[in-house]
Amino acid sequence: MKFISSLKLTIVLIIFLIILAVLGTLLPQNEEPAFYQEHYAGKASLILKLGLDHLYRSPLFLSVAFLFLLNLTACSLKNLLTKVSRLKVKSTEFKPVSREDRLLTETLNQVRPEIGLLADLLKKKSFRVKTLELKNETLISARKGLVGLFGPEIVHFGLLLIILGGLGSALLSYRNTIALLEGEQAELEGKNLILRLDRFTTEFYPNGIVRDWKSQVSILEDNQVKTSGTIEVNKPLSYRGLNFYQMSYGYNWDKTRVKLKIKSGNEQITTEIDTGQSQVLSPRLELKVISFVPDFQIDNTGQVFSRSAEPANPAVLLQLEEDKKVIFSGWVFYLHPDFSRFHRKSKEDLEVKLESFTAPEFSVLEAVCDPAANLVWFGCFLLVVGLFASFYFPYRELTISKRADGQYAAMSLGRKSRDRFSAEIGELAKAINPKINRSN
Amino acid sequence: MNEFNYLLIAFLLYFLVTIFNFLTYFFRQKNLKRISFYLALVGLIFHSISLLLRTFHSGHAPFTSMYESISFLAWASVLVLIIFEKKFGLEKAGPLLWLMVVALMALASSPSLPKDITPLVPALQSYWLWLHVSVTLLGEAFLAVAFVASLLYLLAGRENSAESQSRMEKYDLLAYRAVAVGFPLFTLGAMVFGMIWANRAWGRYWGWDPKEVWSLITWLFYALYLHTRLVMGWKGKKSALIAIVGFLAALFTFFGVNYLLKGLHSYV
Numbered sequence: 001m002k003f004i005s006s007l008k009l010t011i012v013l014i015i016f017l018i019i020l021a022v023l024g025t026l027l028p029q030n031e032e033p034a035f036y037q038e039h040y041a042g043k044a045s046l047i048l049k050l051g052l053d054h055l056y057r058s059p060l061f062l063s064v065a066f067l068f069l070l071n072l073t074a075c076s077l078k079n080l081l082t083k084v085s086r087l088k089v090k091s092t093e094f095k096p097v098s099r100e101d102r103l104l105t106e107t108l109n110q111v112r113p114e115i116g117l118l119a120d121l122l123k124k125k126s127f128r129v130k131t132l133e134l135k136n137e138t139l140i141s142a143r144k145g146l147v148g149l150f151g152p153e154i155v156h157f158g159l160l161l162i163i164l165g166g167l168g169s170a171l172l173s174y175r176n177t178i179a180l181l182e183g184e185q186a187e188l189e190g191k192n193l194i195l196r197l198d199r200f201t202t203e204f205y206p207n208g209i210v211r212d213w214k215s216q217v218s219i220l221e222d223n224q225v226k227t228s229g230t231i232e233v234n235k236p237l238s239y240r241g242l243n244f245y246q247m248s249y250g251y252n253w254d255k256t257r258v259k260l261k262i263k264s265g266n267e268q269i270t271t272e273i274d275t276g277q278s279q280v281l282s283p284r285l286e287l288k289v290i291s292f293v294p295d296f297q298i299d300n301t302g303q304v305f306s307r308s309a310e311p312a313n314p315a316v317l318l319q320l321e322e323d324k325k326v327i328f329s330g331w332v333f334y335l336h337p338d339f340s341r342f343h344r345k346s347k348e349d350l351e352v353k354l355e356s357f358t359a360p361e362f363s364v365l366e367a368v369c370d371p372a373a374n375l376v377w378f379g380c381f382l383l384v385v386g387l388f389a390s391f392y393f394p395y396r397e398l399t400i401s402k403r404a405d406g407q408y409a410a411m412s413l414g415r416k417s418r419d420r421f422s423a424e425i426g427e428l429a430k431a432i433n434p435k436i437n438r439s440n
Numbered sequence: 441m442n443e444f445n446y447l448l449i450a451f452l453l454y455f456l457v458t459i460f461n462f463l464t465y466f467f468r469q470k471n472l473k474r475i476s477f478y479l480a481l482v483g484l485i486f487h488s489i490s491l492l493l494r495t496f497h498s499g500h501a502p503f504t505s506m507y508e509s510i511s512f513l514a515w516a517s518v519l520v521l522i523i524f525e526k527k528f529g530l531e532k533a534g535p536l537l538w539l540m541v542v543a544l545m546a547l548a549s550s551p552s553l554p555k556d557i558t559p560l561v562p563a564l565q566s567y568w569l570w571l572h573v574s575v576t577l578l579g580e581a582f583l584a585v586a587f588v589a590s591l592l593y594l595l596a597g598r599e600n601s602a603e604s605q606s607r608m609e610k611y612d613l614l615a616y617r618a619v620a621v622g623f624p625l626f627t628l629g630a631m632v633f634g635m636i637w638a639n640r641a642w643g644r645y646w647g648w649d650p651k652e653v654w655s656l657i658t659w660l661f662y663a664l665y666l667h668t669r670l671v672m673g674w675k676g677k678k679s680a681l682i683a684i685v686g687f688l689a690a691l692f693t694f695f696g697v698n699y700l701l702k703g704l705h706s707y708v
Contacts, residue, residue, distance in 0.1 A: 007671050014664050021657050025650045025701055056648050166646065175643075205559045212562050233562035234641050245643035246562075368643045376645060380632045387624035415670050416620065419613055 005074035013068045020064060024055040069163055076156040083149055086397075089132050089141040094399070094411040100425040101410050107429040108400065108408035115140060115402060121431055125424065127398070140400040148416065149397075151390025154382050161379030168372025174242075176367045181252060181360050185220070188367055191242065194220040198228070200363040202249065213249050215363040231365060241369050248364035250309055256292040256359040258316050260332075263351040270355070275316075286324075290317040292357065296333065304331070315342075316354050328352055396421045398428075443497065444555060446490035447511060451545040453483030454518065458538035465535050480522055487515045498557040503573045504564060507553040509694075512574070514544035516581035524585065524614070532607055533614055537588050568637035575629025580690055582622025583662070587687035589615035590680035597677065612676055615683050616669065623662045626690075630655045650701040654693035661686030 003009060027047070028035070036044040036053060051058030096105045108118075115138055119129045127142035143149075178186045178195060185196035199216040218228040219239050229237045237244045254275060262269045262281070271287065273279050278288040293306040296315040304317075313335060320328035327350060330343025334354045343352075394416035401409045414421035460476035463469060491512065494502045503512045521537055524530055530537060547553070560569075593611040596604045634655065635645040646652060665682040668674040 007667065010667060011664065011672075014660050014667075018657055018660050018664075021653050021660070024648065025653050025697075029648075169644075207559070209559055210562060211559065212565070234566040234568075236640065236643065243643060245641075247643070366643050370644075373639065373645060376635070380635065384624070384628050384632055387627055391620040391624055 001074065004070050005078045006071075007075070009067075009071050010075065013064060013071060016064045017068065020055060020061050023052065024061075027052055027055065029056075030054055065163065069160065072156050072160055072163075076153050076160070080150075080153050083153070086149075089130050089139055089399075094401070094409060096410055098412065098422070100422045100429075101412055104400075104410040104412075104425050104429045104432075105408055107433045108410060111433045112406065112408070113432055118400060118432075121428065122398070125428065127396075136404045138402045140402075142398045142400075144396040145389075145393040146395065147389040148391075148393045149395035151386045151388075151393075151395075154386030154389065156386075158379045158382030158384075158386055161375050161382065163379075165372045165375030165377075165379055168375060169370050172372055173368065173370035177247065177364060178367065179250070179362045179364045181362045184362075188242075191367075192221065193226075193239075193242070195244070195365065195367065196220060197363055197365075200249075200361060202361065213246055213363065215246055215365060217244065217365070219244075241371070243368050245366045245368065246363070247366045250362055250364065251294070251311075251359035252362055253292055253294050253306070253309070253359050256316075256357050258289060258292065258357045259355040260287070260289075260316075260318070261351075261353040261355050262287070262320070263349075263353075264347060265349050284323050286321045288319045288321075290319060292316045292359075294359075296331070311357075314354070314357055316357070318352065320350075320352065322347075390416060394421075396424070398425065443490045443493035444549070446486050446493065447545075447549060450483045450487035450490060451542075451549055453479050453486065454514075454538065454541050454545055457483065458535065458542050461534040461538050465532060477522070477525060480518060480525075484515070484518050484522065487511075487518065491515060494557075500560050500564075501570045501573065503577065504560060504569070505554065505558065507548055507555050509573070509577070510544055510553070511548040513577050513581060513584075514541055514548060516574075516578045517541050517544065517584055519578075520581045520585055520618075524618070528614070528617065530614070531610060533589050533592055533611060536592055537585060540584060540588055563641050566637060566641065568633060568640065572629060572633040572637050575625055575633060577629075579622045579625030579627075579629050580694070582618045583626065583683075583687050583690055586615040586618035586622065586683045589618065590683040593680040594677065594684075608676070612679065615680065619662060619665055619683060623666065626662070627659065631659060651693060651697045654689065654697050658686060658689040658693055661689050 028039075031053060033044070033048055033053070036047050040047055047053055050060050052060075055061055096102045115131060119131055119140055122129045122140070122142040125144075127144050128146070130141045132139040132141065174190075176188055178188075180186060180195070180197035180200075182197055182200050185194050187194050196218045197215055198218055199214075201214045203211040203214070205211050212232055215231045216228070217231060217237065218225045220226065227237075227239050231237045231244050231246045233246045236246075256275045257272060258275070259270065259272045262271070262285075269281050269285075271279060271281060273287065273289050275289050275292045278286060280286050292314070293304060294314050295307040295310060295312040296304065297307040297313070298304050307313075311334075313333065315331045315333045317331050318328070319326060325346075327347050328343065328345045332343065332352050332354045333339050334357065337353050394414060396412070396414035396417070398410065398412045403409070410425075412421060412425055457476045457480045460472045460479070464473045464476065491502045494508065494511075498504075503509045517537075518541055521530065521541065525534075589611045593608050593615065596608045596611060634652070638647065638652075639645040661682060665679060665686060668682065669679050
């Protein structure tokens with residue numbers, strides 16, 4: 001128990017947490033094992049064994065966090081009990097320790113003021129004063145900033161709630177990411193609700209930068225619209241404990257509609273066609289659009305893939321038949337219309353150009369239900385209140401004892417603003433005996 | 441006059457304040473000290489006008505680009521220095537602290553930082569931008585004071601005179617006071633307001649994004665500083681070293697993460 005509640009353990013754990021957190025930002029996370037084997041040859045097995053590839057969920061990190069949680073709880077309980085017992089004014093048979101305490105004790109013994117007078121002086125300095133008659137002495141207990149005394153425990157309790165809440169969120173929260181095209185709907189698993197995207201718009205600034213995405217949605221229950229609203233980034237929609245966020249957007253390139261210009265000799269045809277469709281252009285000509293990629297790339301095996309979802313190098317795969325005979329087959333590029341390496345044609349004067357393309361835009365929404373977050377918010381509230389109480393209203397305690405033999409003794413406690421409290425005690429000594437020389 | 445001219449006037453005034461601080465350091469002129477205090481106030485007024493004009497022209501909070509953020513950090517630092525000077529007196533720490541402000545102003549006004557007003561991307565369009573960034577940077581301005589005071593402590597420690605001893609005690613105390621005020625502000629602005637905003641924008645309050653993790657690392661360093669000092673009684677050199685490393689972590693959170701690590705906070 002002593003080990004678990006020791007501050008040395010706290011210090012060691014904080015240092016461990018710092019080291020692990022730094023490591024987690026330097027080492028790429030959540031990659032495939034092959035990635036680590038390629039980039040961290042000798043250390044890959046250690047990385048994978050310790051789970052450093054998903055460090056913040058690794059047993060190593062969670063164990064340190066768990067120990068920290070235990071330490072925090074034990075420390076807070078221990079300190080809370082000490083502080084509660086300190087609230088009771090009792091004789092401690094103390095000896096003045098600090099310079100200020102000695103100065104005040106000396107001054108008190110020189111002047112020997114009335115207890116009532118002392119109490120009044122302290123009250124004037126906004127102390128809460130209690131006087132206690134004991135067997136062999138009279139005690140004056142003066143306190144200030146009582147909320148500051150419990151500040152650290154409030155902070156620690158807040159942290160405890162935040163960590164527990166975080167754990168709760170990780171284990172219990174409901175998250176469902178849904179990509180919808182306009183007019184589409186999807187059922188939210190386990191919620192008996194349907195989310196429908198009625199309208200999706202992207203607004204731009206004049207310089208082309210996205211200003212906002214707006215998803216107009218309806219939420220249906222038992223085939224009835226229960227609520228409708230617009231979701232924007234920073235403006236989620238709430239319904240029955242679920243929050244709906246605008247997460248992302250994208251284009252459904254599989255449903256791209258392309259505009260093609262086909263030229264053969266003097267004949268020229270311009271047509272629009274959806275990916276996957278065939279079109280009879282003339283009694284002899286038939287066009288078939290097989291696929292579309294926004295960012296054309298070819299791998300070592302000759303397989304075509306899209307490097308990204310951005311239209312960085314759009315290309316369309318098509319086939320043209322004349323009298324049931326293939327006269328053009330392969331890829332046509334939007335940005336490089338004359339590039340012919342990836343298509344074959346049997347007629348020299350045949351030209352196919354990709355004039356333009358449009359793909360339906362989809363909205364990526366996320367439905368979140370995270371009741372444990374409330375614990376985190378309450379924890380945050382306590383964390384902030386506790387910190388401000390501790391450092392902005394620091395606790396100060398001054399106890400003065402007048403013993404049966406007429407001797408005085410003073411003891412002060414105020415760790416968080418020692419210097420200002422010392423000055424205050426100096427002022428008090430001066431008020432008791434204006435002739436006092438502070439350098440004594 | 442545009443906002444940048446007001447910034448340059450403030451820069452010039454802060455530069456004068458720094459020179460006066462150095463003169464006070466060597467010649468102990470009380471009048472110079474008073475003049476430099478008022479010059480700092482006038483500088484802060486000009487700087488405030490610059491920030492207000494920027495806000496007015498851009499229509500959003502003045503800390504969405506590196507130029508704006510550094511200018512605001514310098515503004516917050518000057519505010520902190522004025523408060524500390526008035527309340528406790530900066531004494532021998534003045535020159536280096538003002539040199540830090542001048543360095544920030546030089547960086548903000550340097551041509552290498554673009555000054556164009558850019559529209560806000562959707563994620564930044566929130567009143568939490570005001571709360572999250574302003575309170576964080578204000579807290580960091582206090583932590584910067586603790587950093588400089590700790591550096592001065594280590595530098596003064598190389599001499600072995602009675603005067604340097606008393607000076608070191610003052611630097612040590614100044615650093616603690618700055619952390620004691622700055623840490624709660626940093627916690628509120630960076631951690632708590634950050635979490636609330638992240639939850640509103642991205643549907644989760646914590647996602648182990650590098651900027652989030654580095655804020656936590658900074659926070660843990662200052663938690664270490666306070667625990668070792670208040671409970672274990674560490675003072676002086678060891679405390680100074682933690683305060684210095686803590687601020688380096690804050691600097692990395694502010695600059696390093698944007699340029700060296702990938703993450704969601706790539707706009708500022």
